Amino acid sequence: MKTWLLNLSLCLFFMGIAHAETVFVSLEKDNALAIVDPIKGVLLKTIIVGQRPRGITISPDYKHLYVATSDDDTIKIIDIKTLKEVGRLPSGEDPETFALSPKGDRLYVSNEDDSMVTVIDIASKKVLKTIKVGVEPEGIAVSPDNKWVVSASETTNMVHWINTQTLEIVENTLVDPRPRALHFSADSKQLWVTSEMAGTLMVLDVATKKIIKNIALTIQGVSRDKILPVGVVVDKKGDYAYVAMGSANRVAVVNAKTFTVEKFLLVGQRVWNLAFSPDQQRLYTTNGTSHDMSIIDLKNHKVTKSVGVGRYPWGVVVKP
Numbered sequence: 001m002k003t004w005l006l007n008l009s010l011c012l013f014f015m016g017i018a019h020a021e022t023v024f025v026s027l028e029k030d031n032a033l034a035i036v037d038p039i040k041g042v043l044l045k046t047i048i049v050g051q052r053p054r055g056i057t058i059s060p061d062y063k064h065l066y067v068a069t070s071d072d073d074t075i076k077i078i079d080i081k082t083l084k085e086v087g088r089l090p091s092g093e094d095p096e097t098f099a100l101s102p103k104g105d106r107l108y109v110s111n112e113d114d115s116m117v118t119v120i121d122i123a124s125k126k127v128l129k130t131i132k133v134g135v136e137p138e139g140i141a142v143s144p145d146n147k148w149v150v151s152a153s154e155t156t157n158m159v160h161w162i163n164t165q166t167l168e169i170v171e172n173t174l175v176d177p178r179p180r181a182l183h184f185s186a187d188s189k190q191l192w193v194t195s196e197m198a199g200t201l202m203v204l205d206v207a208t209k210k211i212i213k214n215i216a217l218t219i220q221g222v223s224r225d226k227i228l229p230v231g232v233v234v235d236k237k238g239d240y241a242y243v244a245m246g247s248a249n250r251v252a253v254v255n256a257k258t259f260t261v262e263k264f265l266l267v268g269q270r271v272w273n274l275a276f277s278p279d280q281q282r283l284y285t286t287n288g289t290s291h292d293m294s295i296i297d298l299k300n301h302k303v304t305k306s307v308g309v310g311r312y313p314w315g316v317v318v319k320p
Contacts (some may be wrong), residue, residue, distance in 0.1 A: 026053040029311035043182035056315035068095040141182040192231040231273035267294035278320040286313035
């Protein structure tokens with residue numbers, strides 16, 4: 001009887017994951033993934049995945065998660081239905097961040113220690129190429145039209161434009177010190193880049209590869225040394241960009257048409273990364289040192305809930 005009840009509860013749990021919006025958060029210090037129901041605002045489950053998980057993304061068909069377990073020097077493939085590991089990808093040493101191609105056939109990995117970008121063919125689980133970039137690459141993004149991969153080198157202070165067909169760097173753009181995260185607009189015409197050291201948000205024109213706007217992210221009453229922008233996302237309509245402000249414990253709300261900062265939303269401590277809900281009505285943030293996730297109502301630009309997830313949440317993705 002006990003076995004039957006256990007199997008029934010597991011089936012109901014996985015059915016819930018299959019049919020409800022679900023948030024997956026990587027937990028650096030717990031070596032785990034947190035699984036959250038954001039509608040109810042509750043932690044559903046935590047599973048062990050490997051040593052120091054950070055970067056995380058989801059396949060276009062929502063069947064698999066890809067998780068960079070940095071201290072294992074690999075990217076693990078997790079089946080979303082069973083939450084079991086079903087494969088590994090040869091990421092190179094200390095993978096941290098990566099970007100998935102729009103079709104889901106390639107993964108582009110930042111290898112910070114080696115100043116490389118590793119290109120992986122997912123079907124064959126083989127490395128197609130390693131590309132030498134600047135010192136300490138971290139942020140990386142693929143354009144929605146699949147023409148460009150852009151890698152940001154924190155120490156070189158550049159973004160490197162890689163042609164997806166030739167896998168060669170065709171141009172480099174000098175940006176503000178310590179660029180951290182990148183995000184393409186939905187139409188692939190703009191690239192948004194955060195600078196942790198300068199406390200700025202830069203908007204680059206993809207056609208010219210030049211900065212067209214540099215936005216200072218100053219917060220009244222917060223000292224400059226705490227304003228450390230990291231993650232950035234832009235909504236599909238191109239109305240707003242949202243920036244995780246690190247130790248400032250806020251998310252910046254930036255009008256993407258006028259390039260002006262409209263407000264700052266107070267979230268948890270040391271906010272790292274952000275992800276939209278599938279309908280883009282909500283935004284989820286990972287707050288590293290308060291060990292929680294914030295839920296933001298984007299219609300009203302208000303934080304509605306905080307959910308404890310585990311130690312040092314870093315990456316976040318959402319499944320419909």
